[in-house]
Amino acid sequence: MIIVHHLNNSRSQRVLWLLEELELNYEIKHYERNPKTMLAPASLREVHPLGKSPVITDEALTLAESGAIIEYLVERYGKGRLAPTPGTTQWLRYKYWLHYAEGSAMPLLVMKLIFDNFGLGDSSAVSEFVAPQIKLHFDYIESELEKNTWFVGKEFTAADIQMSFPVEAVAAQVGLDASRPRLKDFLDRIHARPAYQRTLSRGGAYELLS
Numbered sequence: 001m002i003i004v005h006h007l008n009n010s011r012s013q014r015v016l017w018l019l020e021e022l023e024l025n026y027e028i029k030h031y032e033r034n035p036k037t038m039l040a041p042a043s044l045r046e047v048h049p050l051g052k053s054p055v056i057t058d059e060a061l062t063l064a065e066s067g068a069i070i071e072y073l074v075e076r077y078g079k080g081r082l083a084p085t086p087g088t089t090q091w092l093r094y095k096y097w098l099h100y101a102e103g104s105a106m107p108l109l110v111m112k113l114i115f116d117n118f119g120l121g122d123s124s125a126v127s128e129f130v131a132p133q134i135k136l137h138f139d140y141i142e143s144e145l146e147k148n149t150w151f152v153g154k155e156f157t158a159a160d161i162q163m164s165f166p167v168e169a170v171a172a173q174v175g176l177d178a179s180r181p182r183l184k185d186f187l188d189r190i191h192a193r194p195a196y197q198r199t200l201s202r203g204g205a206y207e208l209l210s
């Protein structure tokens, strides 16, 4: 049985959503963030030494990192769903977005969150580096969504699930103004998906913190 170690308001939301899209059986073990520090409880370190969410267990396997978990679930249980055919150009785009979400987009948003939360939101580090980089990246993402319905192409894939977190995070932290119609539309379309709605009723409310 797949068990998702789910921290509230976190990246593990994407794993629950993927499992709902694939209509797989799974269990959720809930963990609550410390309301002051926002850190995960120490009990999550009993599952994986870093104590970060998401982590899944599947029989003897324990796997962390949302991108690795998504690839594992799609390859092991997807039966060809939610991913392009391996070896194709579309598949390379799929891999690209799966890595880009946590490798390039999220570090900038985490930097902003940390600077803001430590009262350094007005620092030159933010105005001269973090904010312009966030603009550069989300201008790019906006332009990519002008070319395609979904991140990879015409079909919804697990890369859209992986990319949903940076898009939700930028909406919460920076806001989506009139220059971001495609990002807004992307969020509206994913929120309307029945599997996304089922994730909310099973996993609990989901609110990214700004």
Ligand SMILES: N[C@@H](CCC(=O)N[C@@H](CS)C(=O)NCC(=O)O)C(=O)O
Pocket (backbone or CB within 6 Å): 007, 009, 010, 011, 012, 038, 039, 040, 041, 051, 052, 053, 054, 064, 065, 066, 067, 102
């Ligand atoms: N790159 C990792 C990031 C994991 C991560 O930082 N998760 C956050 C939740 S969104 C977390 O566990 N925070 C609580 C903590 O650090 O104690 C992934 O994609 O899985």
